[in-house]
Amino acid sequence: MIKTDKLEKWYGETKVRVHALRGVSLSIVKAEFIAVMGPSGSGKSTLLHMVGALDRSSAGEVWIGGRALSGLSDNELTLLRRSQIGFVFQFFNLLPTLTARENVLLPALLDGVATKEAERRADALLDRVGLSGRGRHRPDELSGGEMQRVAIARALVKEAPLLLADEPTGNLDTTTGRGIFDLLRELKASAGLTIVMVTHDPNAAHHADRVIHLRDGLVENDVRNHKSAGTDAAATGSPVAAG
Amino acid sequence: MRTLLRLVSLNYFLRKGKLKTFLTTAGVALGVSSVISIEIVTRSTLVAIESMLEETAGRGELVVAGDSSGIDEEWLEKVRKVEGVDHAVPVIRASVPLTAVNGKRLVGPDGKARPRLFHVFGVDAVDDKSVPDKDFKDEDLVMEEEDKLDFAIKGNSIVLTQKFADEMGIGDAVGKAKVTLVTSRGEKEYVMRGTLKSFGPVKVFGGHFALISSDFAQKDFGKVGRFDEINVLLPKKTIKKVEKGADGKEKIVEEKIPASQAELVKVRDAIQAVVGTVARVERPRDRGKNSETLLQTMQAGLKLVSLVSLFVGMFLIYNTVSVTVVQRRREIGVLRALGVTRAQSVAMFAIEALIMGLVGSALGILSGMLLAKFLLKIAATNVTTLILAADISKIHVETAAVVGSLLLGAGAAVLSAILPALGAARVSPVEATRPTTLAVALQKRSGVYTILGLISFAVAGGILAIPACRQIEILVYGSTMLIILGTVALTPALTVVIVNAIRPIVTRLGGVMGRLSADNLLRSPMRTSVTVGAMLTGLALTVSSSTYVESFRVSIDRWLEVTVPADMTITSSHEMISPVSLPMIPEVADEIMRRVPAVKEIQKLRMIGIEIEGRRADIIAFPSQRWAARGRLLMVEGDEKKAAGALAEGNHVVVSKNLATKWNLHAGDTIKVPTPLAGIQPFKVVGVYHDYTSVFGLISMDEKVFWKYWGDKRVDSFNIYLHAGIAHEKAQDDIRAVVQERYAAFVLTNQELKQKVRDFVGQAFSIASYIEIMAMLIALLGLLNTLIVAVIERTREIAVIRTIGALARQVAKAIMFEGVLMGFVGAVLGVAAGSVLSAINVHVIPGIQAGFQIDYYFATEAVIKISIVSLIVALIAAFLPAYRAARTNLLEALEYE
8 A cells, every 4th residue: 555665854955954754664555554653853744744745755765556656746646645645633624614514525525526425425424423413513613522533534535545644632632532543443444444643642552553663764663563453464664673 | 021022023023924024014014005105195186286376376465356357457556555565566377278389289199289288477577576476586587688678578478487498408499499379369479588497386387387578468368458466565574683693793683574464454454445346355375275176076086095095004904914913823822821921922912013013114105105106197197287287296295194104004003913912812821722713713703793884884874864964074974984884894794695696606617616715705704804895995986986977977968968059169278168268359259250151140158257255156148048049058946938038137147056056045046246347246046057167156147247247248158050051060160260360269069069078077087097096906905915815824724725635726726716706796895885985976075065966877887897807906916825825835834833
């Protein structure tokens, strides 16, 4: 599903260059739930941005569904995001002027799905994330947990195979956060989604199939979580240290 | 506090918020610049007009003036003999076209003849006090001794301004260069005998000022034996006083001081007693007052524009500054969490806003001055060519306006920052850190605005429903503003209605992004209303102004159709009859009758300006019996036939509707009119009729009555009727041949005359077109500003949409759609509000000013044009923000929070 090879990202000129990623090689298979962890500045979010086609790498390559990203134009990257990737952010990033239901159906409409069909999907997804009665509410009328559920429903409406989540529980209390993890797990199991989640939350390890630890722009640790339902995931990260 | 400003504000200004700081400052600059430029234009126009009036008011302490037919010259000696009079000088002046220089016709850029309107004064060659300006000094006149002699004895001598002479390239051709003026006796060539340096009148008339010897001026301007007025100078008193010289020693110096107020009144009364009802004795300053009403329409239009621009300016500032503060609401939360007090955090934003406000205002004042200069240039070429001789292109900036704009800009910025900052400081620090947008922040208040809007309409309606209130200018303008404010306040509610109505069309045209744009407007009608408000205000003004002009044009057209039945008209110096045109001698009519057999009948018209108890009016004398047989009067009161019969019988007049309105006259009333030959005479009003000839109002009487009381048989206009079946072109040529032996007169067919009147109306309202340009400019700037702000405010939203799969061009398209939609809503509401305003303009304002009653004609064509232009304007304004939106850096935008 996703492959990165010696992925590097740096900012600034040669003399004052700041490395965010220093050569990350990963392979993530379909329907795997990955938690990317690590201290601040370790390169977690940068990795997510590279994999999410939101930013270009300085060196190395990213493949999504067998397609290399480095040669794609801005429009092609957008179309790739549109068809393959759903995003969930720490601060939800819902459009404040749209209702929950409208926020959910927007990506489907952008993708050219007929309005009726998009609405049907949105209603089904809101139902699935436990918000069937809240569709007409605006973001500022929802709680943090509810907003994140709407954001997840939005990420799913296009039926994209890949879901990227950047600290999805970072702005929520523990109980609500746990609910979000449960929801992601359940979606992974029922829809066969591939999920890559950047998180600081130690509870994440209990929910993910695999936990990748980054430090200083390198993979420090790549561990399969045996407590979670097993997959056929293969860890090929380097260097791999025992956790 | 200083630490806060240094650490937080300075960092914000210099780093993260560089663009926003720039845009906020530019927003303030824009607001201030629109206010001050309009203020400067208005002020400069008024100052130019005032100084023109003052400069032409003469140099005397008192002025003795009759009606516009002048005062007999025998009165000069009598005035001179009055005790207390030091000097009395006659004034002869005329405004006449200068048509050629050295025999070469003056043409405009289009190649057509374009004479310059010149103010020519007759002066006594041996009396420098006869130059009509108190600041005139001998050295202002550049003239050789021999030329002085020529000037006094040769009738073809003229002194031009150095400015005009240089413009025409004849600056150094004294004694040789020739100019042609249209005089009362026809076109006449004059030789330039000297030049005038820049002093009062030269400046105000923009160089279009000339002097000729008074004896010849009387002949050339049809004023033989008469003066326009007599200027009276009182003796200066010499007092002695002790002063310390440069060497420290005391010495006695003599100083001349002008006559006291009491002396002035005494002399004035003494002269008035001598001249009786023939003339009025006044201070020069008081004389100009009436002429100002001529320009009231223009002033009113400009006043309204000033008010609106002030309103839009404040609007722009509020929009930019408040958005920035709403965006930084989280900072307030963070600062509060760090221990900064509410007052400190609000003060920090207020000081930031003050700095941006001051810098923005300063920039706004500078750019406003440049803008004003440009606008005045347009106004000057449009307005002053032939209507106003005042040079209005000179910029006049008052300190008060500069200081006021600075305070306005800074004050509005601070206020716009304090309100949202207070809101953020009031909630808990955690609450304040939650992301919000202006749309959400404003959302809750839309109901209040709807109520405010309805109240504004109710109050405005109430004022306009009461006839007594409709007569009070300030109340009428107040209700005009209330209607604009009311529409703006109702914008959120009306936006929902309009956008809902067009949403299906927008979705069909723009697909999902079109729908998203429409939904965006629907979801945040308050934010939309900020943009639409600025736009609709400008548009409403444009619509009302063009409808006002259209109504005037059509009303005058209809009046022309019935009231001007003559086949041909002859006028001199001015194409239309007016109290300032140079009158012709009546014998011309006999000459034409004798030599042009095609002519069946000639009617003579004479028009003069008079003052009755300090109020200006015009009198027109005409052959009432013969007129009634030919033409019609559009009667408002009284029977047309009976009135025409009564006019021939003695002291009877009919008055125009505007005079009747202003003076509250009705059929059956009596007015007392001062006459030169028989003192004050009572005239009975036998009818009121529609007439647009005079903005002051017209008193129409039979020619025989006029001759009896004024003894003046001169003619301003001959109305000619031809025998049936005669070719007009041939007759016109024959008549012209006879008349032009004597006068450079205009011989116009009925159609040509009507066209001239239409052109004149067009020209008189040319100021309106420039008001329209201003209004559209305000609309464009308003829309541009608010769209840019909207894009900045929604940077994160745009990044989210891009993240979830919208293409850059889709985002750009959505912003363009949004701009055009706002333009559409603005156009619909602007046209609606403009229609209401124009109804007030047409039905109420002319009544207050000139007293004219005009019918309402909606300027459909102009309004369609304006609407299309406004959509194009919206598209242009949306382009830059759309481009910016498409180039949003996704990561930066998403990480902002």
